Amino acid sequence: MFDFSLNATDGAARRGRIATPRGQINTPAFMPVGTAGTVKAMYPEQVRETGAEIILGNTYHLMLRPGAERVASLGGLHTFMDWPGPILTDSGGFQVMSLAQLRKVTEKGVTFRSHIDGSAYELTPERSIEIQLLLDSDIIMQLDECIALPAERPEMERAMELSLRWAERSKTAFGNRPERALFGIVQGGDDPALRAQSAAGLAAIGFDGYAIGGLAVGEPQETMFRVLDELVPDLPADTPHYLMGVGKPDDILGGIERGIDMFDCVHPTRAGRHGHAYTRFGVINLKNARHRDDARPIDEESPNPNCRRFSRAYLHHLVKTEEMLGAMILSQINLSYYQELTGGARDAIERGVFAQFSADVRRQWARGDLPPLD
Amino acid sequence: MFDFSLNATDGAARRGRIATPRGQINTPAFMPVGTAGTVKAMYPEQVRETGAEIILGNTYHLMLRPGAERVASLGGLHTFMDWPGPILTDSGGFQVMSLAQLRKVTEKGVTFRSHIDGSAYELTPERSIEIQLLLDSDIIMQLDECIALPAERPEMERAMELSLRWAERSKTAFGNRPERALFGIVQGGDDPALRAQSAAGLAAIGFDGYAIGGLAVGEPQETMFRVLDELVPDLPADTPHYLMGVGKPDDILGGIERGIDMFDCVHPTRAGRHGHAYTRFGVINLKNARHRDDARPIDEESPNPNCRRFSRAYLHHLVKTEEMLGAMILSQINLSYYQELTGGARDAIERGVFAQFSADVRRQWARGDLPPLD
Numbered sequence: 143m144f145d146f147s148l149n150a151t152d153g154a155a156r157r158g159r160i161a162t163p164r165g166q167i168n169t170p171a172f173m174p175v176g177t178a179g180t181v182k183a184m185y186p187e188q189v190r191e192t193g194a195e196i197i198l199g200n201t202y203h204l205m206l207r208p209g210a211e212r213v214a215s216l217g218g219l220h221t222f223m224d225w226p227g228p229i230l231t232d233s234g235g236f237q238v239m240s241l242a243q244l245r246k247v248t249e250k251g252v253t254f255r256s257h258i259d260g261s262a263y264e265l266t267p268e269r270s271i272e273i274q275l276l277l278d279s280d281i282i283m284q285l286d287e288c289i290a291l292p293a294e295r296p297e298m299e300r301a302m303e304l305s306l307r308w309a310e311r312s313k314t315a316f317g318n319r320p321e322r323a324l325f326g327i328v329q330g331g332d333d334p335a336l337r338a339q340s341a342a343g344l345a346a347i348g349f350d351g352y353a354i355g356g357l358a359v360g361e362p363q364e365t366m367f368r369v370l371d372e373l374v375p376d377l378p379a380d381t382p383h384y385l386m387g388v389g390k391p392d393d394i395l396g397g398i399e400r401g402i403d404m405f406d407c408v409h410p411t412r413a414g415r416h417g418h419a420y421t422r423f424g425v426i427n428l429k430n431a432r433h434r435d436d437a438r439p440i441d442e443e444s445p446n447p448n449c450r451r452f453s454r455a456y457l458h459h460l461v462k463t464e465e466m467l468g469a470m471i472l473s474q475i476n477l478s479y480y481q482e483l484t485g486g487a488r489d490a491i492e493r494g495v496f497a498q499f500s501a502d503v504r505r506q507w508a509r510g511d512l513p514p515l516d
Numbered sequence: 517m518f519d520f521s522l523n524a525t526d527g528a529a530r531r532g533r534i535a536t537p538r539g540q541i542n543t544p545a546f547m548p549v550g551t552a553g554t555v556k557a558m559y560p561e562q563v564r565e566t567g568a569e570i571i572l573g574n575t576y577h578l579m580l581r582p583g584a585e586r587v588a589s590l591g592g593l594h595t596f597m598d599w600p601g602p603i604l605t606d607s608g609g610f611q612v613m614s615l616a617q618l619r620k621v622t623e624k625g626v627t628f629r630s631h632i633d634g635s636a637y638e639l640t641p642e643r644s645i646e647i648q649l650l651l652d653s654d655i656i657m658q659l660d661e662c663i664a665l666p667a668e669r670p671e672m673e674r675a676m677e678l679s680l681r682w683a684e685r686s687k688t689a690f691g692n693r694p695e696r697a698l699f700g701i702v703q704g705g706d707d708p709a710l711r712a713q714s715a716a717g718l719a720a721i722g723f724d725g726y727a728i729g730g731l732a733v734g735e736p737q738e739t740m741f742r743v744l745d746e747l748v749p750d751l752p753a754d755t756p757h758y759l760m761g762v763g764k765p766d767d768i769l770g771g772i773e774r775g776i777d778m779f780d781c782v783h784p785t786r787a788g789r790h791g792h793a794y795t796r797f798g799v800i801n802l803k804n805a806r807h808r809d810d811a812r813p814i815d816e817e818s819p820n821p822n823c824r825r826f827s828r829a830y831l832h833h834l835v836k837t838e839e840m841l842g843a844m845i846l847s848q849i850n851l852s853y854y855q856e857l858t859g860g861a862r863d864a865i866e867r868g869v870f871a872q873f874s875a876d877v878r879r880q881w882a883r884g885d886l887p888p889l890d
Contacts, residue, residue, distance in 0.1 A: 178833075178837050178839060179830070179833060179834075179839075180834060180839050180841045182839065182840060182841070183840040183841065183844070184841070185841065185844070207833065207836065207837055208808070208829065208832075208833045212808070212809060212829070215809065215811075216809070216811050216827060216829050216830070217811065222827070222829070222830050222833075223830065224825055224826060224830075434582070434586070435586060435589065435590070437589075437590050437591065451598055452598060453590060453596070455582065455586070455590050455596070456553070456590070456596050456597065456598075458582075459552075459553060459581065459582045459596075460553075460554060462581065463552050463581055465552060465553075465554050465556065466556060466557040466840055466843060466844070467554045467556070467557065467558070467559070469840060470557070470559070470840070470844070
């Protein structure tokens with residue numbers, strides 16, 4: 143059965159545990175994104191070894207290729223990609239808005255054409271639930287309409303109200319499935335009153351968890367944090383709080399400080415494919431010529447072997463020659479750092495020293511990378 | 517100390533063992549190609565786990581990026597790429613001929629411009645040895661001139677004689693290094709007399725091993741086998757025989773039958789990146805739509821877990837969506853099959869049943885892949 147228990151709090155920060163039939167998820171949790179049935183450049187067991195307990199699958203990508211019915215006939219997404227742990231799927235809405243062509247939103251849902259071959263699709267709240275069930279998802283998201291910021295208030299209000307009506311339809315379509323979870327998504331842009339109205343409306347419907355959508359869509363970090371400051375205390379405390387599509391390490395730390403339990407983002411894997419390594423001392427751009435002759439590893443005291451075994455010069459070489467191994471190693475390094483960060487936060491919240499932990503983490507980020515070689 | 521021992525023969529096929537300070541190499545051996553300091557899409561330990569005991573590095577690629585002096589200052593190629601086992605490096609000559617721009621061959625050596633940035637280089641027999649020593653190579657190849665087939669006899673003769681003079685200079689430049697090996701390279705195109713003359717000339721100079729260059733350069737397989745039939749018996753029997761740049765599985769089996777001990781080729785990794793999987797039942801093109809709904813694995817009785825755990829449908833999906841994991845898995849599957857093939861040959865030669873082994877292998881290849889699903 144799906145369940146959430148809160149084990150400790152420290153300020154607004156929460157240490158919890160999500161139970162699912164496919165395994166537990168310690169929160170705060172970072173979920174690597176397995177866009178099209180693979181966390182890019184990683185074997186499933188390598189993802190697990192970074193510490194990840196749950197991954198995310200993208201409904202939009204999977205409904206186009208290989209198709210939800212096909213995944214179902216092949217045994218579901220876990221079997222398809224050989225990831226036995228829990229999977230959260232998004233509703234497809236966000237990527238329809240950001241990737242698809244000729245999209246048209248109506249009360250019923252959204253029609254669009256595939257960015258791959260132009261073929262026509264319709265995604266309704268009911269079809270999104272159906273697809274996510276075909277994928278055999280453990281945590282299912284309602285279809286919502288996510289708009290970019292900044293936006294005018296009437297537009298934010300319209301999208302928020304539509305998303306609330308879609309939430310209601312999603313709940314009906316999902317039915318009673320205690321082994322899975324359905325999460326509602328709070329919308330309302332950067333307007334506190336709209337966000338509060340959305341949260342109250344969702345709570346009245348009743349969900350297994352509450353996600354915050356429509357952030358990290360172009361607004362400054364302080365806007366995002368201000369929305370969280372006002373919104374998160376309004377969310378039901380006995381369910382997980384999920385900040386969708388966020389973010390960089392400092393976004394995640396700030397989210398945990400404000401009571402967020404779950405995060406996902408393509409950033410660590412995408413940054414890895416672009417030659418960036420995240421460590422406790424911030425981000426290292428391995429494309430930079432300063433690393434060309436640098437025999438030092440990324441971080442010789444890291445718990446992650448990949449941070450200790452390869453020289454910066456070697457990683458620079460792999461990135462410059464566009465070798466896949468560079469993307470493989472740096473994706474692993476970044477996902478590991480994200481897990482190290484959330485694992486450290488969990489430990490600190492349990493021990494009641496989260497403020498100290500955050501200060502220490504920020505001090506290390508501020509120290510920055512090693513000085514270049516002479 | 518470098519050493520070669522012959523443990524068993526069966527017909528012309530040989531079961532041997534090369535000793536190097538970095539570990540032994542059981543022959544017949546297939547050497548995965550680590551072009552630019554990485555066997556593409558594979559961690560070093562994943563290469564080792566396929567059964568590979570030695571890899572090949574490309575002097576041409578490494579001299580351009582990151583540069584031989586740089587690799588040396590970073591501790592040599594083994595340290596640079598974290599492959600502790602033996603490494604064979606080619607001389608750079610073959611890729612100068614196939615990749616570089618504005619190349620000009622003189623008695624002294626070859627000048628060319630980099631295919632990457634157009635910068636000018638000179639490669640002489642002496643510089644090639646120097647580069648390979650900077651890379652800390654265990655098995656070093658002489659610089660030769662490799663021409664494409666078909667070619668006119670005077671051209672084959674000229675290139676063969678030049679390669680012989682370069683062999684002499686390479687031997688002098690290499691000096692006395694008992695912990696490493698220097699291999700001469702037989703040239704002479706598809707002309708038996710020229711090949712015999714080249715082999716005799718090299719044997720008179722004296723090398724730790726003898727490679728056969730200038731094959732698999734456009735000629736039919738039967739031409740290659742005919743050259744081997746006439747040439748290999750002339751090679752010194754107490755040293756390894758290395759067929760350069762070969763090949764597909766049936767080229768390798770035919771080479772072993774003719775007394776070849778060592779092979780290298782980019783084919784298994786390149787084919788993997790292009791969606792092809794080699795198994796004991798031949799080659800499977802995973803791009804083909806017949807695999808789209810096929811839940812069966814590549815080969816459910818393979819000793820390689822990757823052949824058993826992922827469905828053809830999943831691999832088809834990864835290949836069609838150009839996901840790196842597809843290249844990673846298929847490179848691993850192909851390198852594993854090549855090791856399975858050479859390992860099986862070693863075992864059969866030891867047991868004196870190599871003819872039976874070859875017939876069985878060819879029968880399985882001829883059986884071909886499973887029939888498509890209905």
